[in-house]
Amino acid sequence: MLKKAFLKKLDEAVSQGLLTYQVDKPLSSCSTFRIGGPVSFAVYPNCEQGVIASLEAAEFAMMPLRVVGSGSNILFPDEGFEGAILFTRNLCRVSFEGTILRAGAGASLSALALEAAKKGLSGLEFAYGIPGSLGGGVYMNAGAYDHELAEVVVESRYYDRTYKGLGYFREDEHEFAYRNSVYKKQDDLIVLGVRMDLKEDDPLTIRARMDDYMERRRSKQPLEYPSAGSAFKRYPGYFTAKLIDEVGLKGTAVGDAAVSEKHAGFVINKGSATAAQVKELMAMIEERIYEKYGIHIEREIIYF
Ligand SMILES: Cc1cc2nc3c(=O)[nH]c(=O)nc-3n(C[C@H](O)[C@H](O)[C@H](O)COP(=O)(O)OP(=O)(O)OC[C@H]3O[C@@H](n4cnc5c(N)ncnc54)[C@H](O)[C@@H]3O)c2cc1C
The missing domain is CATH 3.90.78.10 (UDP-N-acetylenolpyruvoylglucosamine reductase, C-terminal domain)
Incomplete structure (x- = not known):
């Protein structure tokens, strides 16, 4: 592992505005469990080019690199991680076109549910209160209250670390099942962005469903x-x-x-x-x- 070479490549990418990074970041601060020792490099790409730059830097420097969203389904080790973690949180661009919602992998599920509700778009109510990112949610087909992301995701874009290129999954190609998807089976794929198809509904009715789910969470979960x-x-x-x-x-x-x-x-x-x-x-x-x-x-x- 060539730490100096990795840092040099990261600094180049920083100067191009592609990413930011932190050294020896305590993983306890990156997880909803509040557990975990330090990671040598926490890398935050600002865009897809930043993801690619991070991966190239890691490969060049033989630095192990893993991907994390919001860290809400992960137990990090007490000893931390000697390597780099790519956090997707800044890949959070969101756009609407009719009933179609496009968002980056780092977008927060709860924030997306709120945005969709404001636009009078239904389908993400169940995700309100799930403290994860869209990418992490698609990875494990997050769900609650008899609904899951599989119902709304129509396409996802990924970067393939093995073939070093972009690709798409559409509809059934996601192989969604209970807390499972094609991404869980192929760890060399990084979800970059997701396209969802939602349904029109009255914003107040949508919001009432979200508030009901949130109330159920608050009353039943610690x-x-x-x-x-x-x-x-x-x-x-x-x-x-x-x-x-x-x-x-x-x-x-x-x-x-x-x-x-x-x-x-x-x-x-x-x-x-x-x-x-x-x-x-x-x-x-x-x-x-x-x-x-x-x-x-x-x-x-x-x-x-
Ligand atoms: C209080 C609480 C309530 C919760 N309620 C629910 C619930 O109702 N339903 C539910 O399903 N889950 C729930 N969860 C669990 C968790 O929030 C979800 O599973 C969420 O989808 C995980 O997303 P994340 O971004 O935090 O993933 P992380 O924990 O960061 O990562 C999980 C896995 O996904 C992978 N991953 C993350 N992003 C990407 C990406 N862009 N590309 C490829 N792989 C990626 C990581 O490598 C890792 O293997 C809850 C958690 C908490 C703390």
């Missing part, structure tokens, strides 16, 4: 604590939170990592939880549920 959302995926035929409750783990803690008393499906950080503590608690949950019900529940949180 939003007062850092977390990465639901810790486990649904297991067909079961509510995972109910299973965790039934095996008696509600409130159980390993250090400051705890199963939420309010919603057993959430693992929360009660102050200074470490990734090691979260992993120990998650393993305990998986084991207890297997012992009692003979089923293997699958993590939704991604271990970086």
